[in-house]
Amino acid sequence: MRADLRKTVHHAVLLAACVPFAPAWAQTAVPSPAATPPAAPAGSGLDDLPPPEEAQPAPDIAPVQITVLATGARLAVDRSGQPISVLTAEDLNRIQGTDFTRVLQQVPGVTFANNGGQGAFTGIHLRGADSEQVLFLIDGVRVEDVSAPGAGFDFGTLTPGGIDRLEVLRGANSVVWGSAAIGGVISVTTRQTNGVVASVEGGSRGTFSGNFDAGVKKDRYAYAIDAGYTTTSGISAAASGTEPDGYHQWRIGGRGRVSLTDALSLQATARYTVGKTDIDGYPAPTYTIFADTDEFQRTYQFSGRLGAHYEKGVLTLDGGYALSSTRRLVFDPSTTPDLEYGYRGTSERADLTGSIKLPSDFILNFGGDNEWTRFSSTYDSEAHARLSSGHVLFGWVGPVASLSAAIRVDDHSQFGTHTTFGANGSVKVTSAIRLRASYGEGFKAPTLFQFYSTYGNRALVPETAKSYDAGIEYTSPDGRLRLGATIYRRDSSNLINYVSCYGVTDGICTDRPYGTYANVGSARADGVELEAFYTPTQKWRISALYSYDRAVNRTPGDANEGNALARRPRNVLTTSVDWTSPLAGLVVGADVRLQSSSWDDAANTMRLGAGELTTLRASLPFGNFLDVYARVENLFNDHHPTAAGYGTIGRGAFGGIRVRY
Template sequence: MTKFFLFLSAAAIASPAYAQDIPDSDTPELVVTASRVAQPASEVGQAVTVIDRAEIERRQTTIVSDLLATTPGVTVTRNGTIGALTSVRIRGAESDQTLVVIDGVRVNDPSSTGGGFDFGNLLSSSVERIEVLRGPNSVPWGSQAIGGVVNIITATPTEGVQARANAEYGYADSVFASGGVSGKSGPVSGSLTGGYLRSDGISSAASGTERDGYRQYGATGRLGVEFAPGIGLDLRGYFADSRVDIDDGFDPKTFVVADSPAYGTTQEVYGYAGLHANFADGRFNNRVAFTIADINRDNYLQPGGDVSFIGRGRSERYEYQGDFRPLDRVRVVAGVERENSRYNDGFSYADTGITSVYGQLIVKPVDILTLTGGVRNDDHEDFGNRTTFGANAALALRTGTTFRASYGEGFKAPTLYQLFSDYGNPDLDPETARNFDVGVEQTLLGDRARVGVTYFNRRTRNQIDFRDCIGAECVDRPFGVYDNVARAEADGVEVSLALRPVDALTLTANYSYIDTENRSVGANFGNDLARRPKQTASVNADYRFAFGLAVGGTVTMVGDSFNDAGNTTRIDGYAIGGIRAELPIGERFAVYGRVDNVTDASYQTITGYGTYGRAAYGGVRLRLK
C-alpha cells in the first residue's frame, strides 16, 4: 500500500487530470439518495459517490460490482466465476446490511438467509447512474439501510429518440451484447433496454479444473405519460433470468471447495407503478406508488437432477411521498409506506408486514449552509415499533471548501428466514447501528482539482448470527438457532482525489482505511471482522488524443484480511491492474478493447474460491442521437 501511495503522489504531481467527480460548474450535480429527493451535491452532508453512464462506458465495465469495488469504503467478494454469489460491504458492515434500490424498487431478497441482495446478477446494460451512500440512512429508506444504500437508476428518456448498442467477445468464450432505445414526444416518454451475457467462466473452486459457466438475459423498461402539466403516470420494470454453475462440493482429503456439477437459476422481476402530481410551480410535489420485487431461486445437484434448494421471495410496497417548499429556504419531505413480504424455502412459508412514517426538514439559514434533520417510525407486525433519527449539515464556502458532517441511525428488521424457518427465533430484536462522519472537500486550480477526506465511526448492536443450541432448547433446535449475539465497531478514513488541468486527461483516485472489530462476547472478541481488509485503494487514469483514440487504466489494491471470524485463515492482499482503449469510427461507431488483470496476478477474495487471471475482451459500440 505504501508503494501505491508513492505512485499516486507521483501521478498527482506529474499528470493532473479531469475526473467525472468534478462536475461542470454550470450544471451542478444532483443527488437523490440522501433524502429521496433531488438535491445539489453541495447541499448534502452525507458521503455519496456517483458513477454515471459516461464512466461505465469509459471503464468498459460489464458487472456493476466491479465498479463498486473501486469506490471509497466499499469491498466486494465473489464465490468464484462471474455470476456467482457476490457480496458488497460498505464501511465494514455486513453484506446483508446494504440496501439496494433499482428505479425506486427495494430489491433485497426476502427469501435469502440475511435478506441481502446478490450483486452477481446485476449487469451494467441498462444502468445510467449509480449512487452509493455510505453509512446508515434509515430515516428515508427504512429497514436494511444499516450499512449504506446502493441506488441504481436506469436511463430517463429525453426529447427526441436516442439509441445505443454494443457487442463484445473475449476470454472464456464470453459474449456480451446490449441495446436500448429511448425517446420522448409530447406527453409520452419511454425506454427499453435488453442485454445478454454468456461465458464459460472459470472454476469457482480454486483447486478445480472444470469451468463454471454463466448465462443471463434481461430487460428494463420505462413508460411515462403526462396527463396535464405536472401530473402523470410512471411505469418501470426490470427482468433478469440467470443461470450459473456452482462448485459446492468438498474435497474429502483437504475439505476445501471442489468441482461439482451443481448449478443454480434465478429469475428476478421488479416493478414500479406511480402517479405524480406537482403543484404551485414545483413547491408542492406528491408521489404515490406501488412497487413489487419477486425473486425465484433454484439450485440443482446436477443437470436433470433433483432440486437441492428453492427460494421464493416477494415484497410489495405501497408508498406516498410529499415534497413541500413553504419558503425558499425551507423544504419538508415526508412519507408513509406499507411493505408486505413473504418467503418460501420449500419447507416453511411465512409473511410479515411493516408500516412506516417519516419526515425530513431541510433548511438553508444562509446560502452557504444546508441543515437536514429527520425522524422515522416503523411499526413491524412481529417486533413492534422502532424510531430512528438522522441529521446532517453541509457548509459550502465560496473559497471552494465544503465541510460536511452527518449522524445517522439504521435498523434492520430480522428476516423472515431468521424469524420463522426451522432455525428461526420469533423473539429476535432488530439489528441497529449508529454512524457519524465528518469530512472536508477542497476544490483548487479553478475547479480543476478536488481533494476530499472523510472520517467515520460506526457501532452495530444486536447483530443477528447463527449460534449452537443451549440446554433445553436443543430438544427442539438440535442444529442451532438465530439470536441477537453480535456487536461490531468500525472506524475509518476515506480519501479521494480528482484532478483536471486539461480536458484530454482524467485521473481519479481514492484510499480507504477501515478498522473493524468484533465486539461480541466470546472467543472472537476483539478480532477483525471476516473478509474486511483494512486498506483498499484505487486509481483510474484516461487520456483522449486529438484524433479520438482514448486509452486508460485502473489499478486496485486490497490489503490483507481474514476469511473467518476466528482470524485463523488469512487472505493475502493483492494488486490488480487493467488497461483499455477505444477508437471512434465516425460519429456513431467505436471499437474498444481491454485487458483485465494485465499482470495475471494470483489472488483470492474468499479462501478456496478462484478468481480471474489475465483476460482480454474486444467489442464495438453504436450510438444514435
C-alpha cells in the same frame, strides 16, 4: 507478505511512470443528454444558481448533480451533509465490461467478496457493513432477496448493461430509507434512451455480451426498452477445481412516462432477468472437500414500479406500488430428481412521499409506506410479514448552508415498533471549501428466514447502528481540482448471529437440534476516506480514492472479541487516469486498485493476501455514432482471493463496439 506488498507497489509505480491512465470521474463526468438530471424543484438548493447563459462550465467541468438519497427528495449533491458518489453513463462506458463490481470499485469505502468468477455470489461491504446491511435499489425499487438468510442482494447477478447512473450514499440513513440502510444506500437508474444504443463485446474465457436500448423522449411522454445477454465459460468456483463454472443471463426491461397535465405524470418501470450459474460443492464420497460438481443454480429476478408524480407550486408528491421477486433453484444433474432445493421471496410496497417548500428557505419532507413480504422454500412453508413506516424531515436549504433533521417510526408485525433519528448539515465556509457532518441511525429488521425457518427465532429484534461522519471538500476556482476527506464511525448492536446448538438442548436451543439465530453481536467500524479528482487539461482526467476501514468485533465475552471482521481489507487505493490522444480522439487509460490483506474467518486464523488489479483500456470514436473499445483486465495476472477456497479470475482481454443512433 511484505514481499507481495513490495511487488504490488512496484507494479503500480511502474504503471504510473509509463502508462497513461483512465479515470472513474465519479461526480465530475459530463453526462450524456439523456442522463442529464431534470430541472431542480423549489427547495432543492439549486434555485440560487445563475441562469444557464451565465453559468456555462468548461467542457471538462461537471454540472451540478442531483440526488434523492440524502433526504428522499431531490437535492444538489453538494448541499448534502452525507457523502454521496455519482457515476454517470459516460463513466460506465469508460470503465467498460460486464462485471458490475468493477464499477463499484470506483467508489470509496466499497469492497467485495465473491465465490468464484463472474456470476458467482458476490457480497458488497460498504464502510465495513455486511452486504445485507446495505440497501440496494433499481429504479427506486428495493430488490433484496427476502428469501435469503440475510435478505441481501447478490451483486453477482448485476451487469452494467442498460444502467444509466449509479449513486452511493455512505453512512446509515434508515430515517429516510428504512430497514437495511445501516452501511449506506446503493441506487442504480436504468437508461431512458432517446434513439438507439447497441453494443457487443467478446473476449477471454468465452465471454460474450450484447446489449440493446431504444426509446423516445419527448416533453409530454417518454418510453424505452432495454435488453441484454451475457455469457462466459468462467473459471472453477472451487480454487482446487479444474472444471470451469460458467454464467449465462438474459435481461429485459423498460420504463415509461406520460404527463397527464402540467403538474401530474405517470411513470412505470420493469426489469426481469433469468440467469444460470454453475457452482461447485462437496461431492461424494466424503462430502467434506469443496471441489468440482455438476451443480448449477437458476435465478429469476423481477422488479417493477407503477407510480405518479405531482408537482405544483410549493408541493411535490410521489406515490406508487412496487413489486420485487427472486426465485432461486439449485439443481444436481447427478441425482434423481435433479432439483435439490429452491427458495422464493416476494416484496410488495405501497408508498407516498412529499416535499413542501416553506418560507425563508425551509423545507418539510414526509413519507409513509407499507411493505408486505413473504417467502417459502423446499424446507419451509410460506411465511409472511408486514412493515409499516412513516417519517418526517424538517430542513433549511440556504445559499451557503443546509441543515436537516428527521425522525422515523416503523411498526413490524413481529417485533413491534422501532424509532429512528438522523440529522446532517453542510456549510460553504469559502467559495472553495465546504464542510459537512452527519449523524444517522440505521436498523435492519430480522429476515423472514431468521424469524420463521427451521432455524428461526421469533423473539428477534432489529439490528441497530449509530453512524457519525464529518468531511471537508475543496474545489479550485476553475473547478479542475477537487479534494475531499471524510472521517467516520459506526457502532452496531443487536447483530443477529447464527448460534450452534450442537450438544445443547436447553435455553435458546430448546427444540432446535441444529442451531438458531440470536441478537448477540456488536461491532464498530471507523475509518477515513480520501478523494482527489484533477483535470489539468481537457485531454487528461485523474482520480485517486483511498479508504481506511477498521471493522472490529465488539461483542462482550465473545471468543472473537477484538478481532477484525472477516473479509474486510483495511486499506484500499484506487487510481485512474485517462488521456485523449491527438490520434483521431483515441482515449487510452488504466485503473489500478491496491488492497491490503484481510481475514477470511471470525477467529482471524486464515489470512487472505494483499493484492492488486490493473486494467488497461482504450476506446476510439468514429464520429458520434460508433465507438470501438478494448481492455486488458488483471494485467499482472494477480490471484488474490476475496474468499478462501474459491477461484480467482486471471488476466483477460476483451474488445467490443458501441453504436448510437
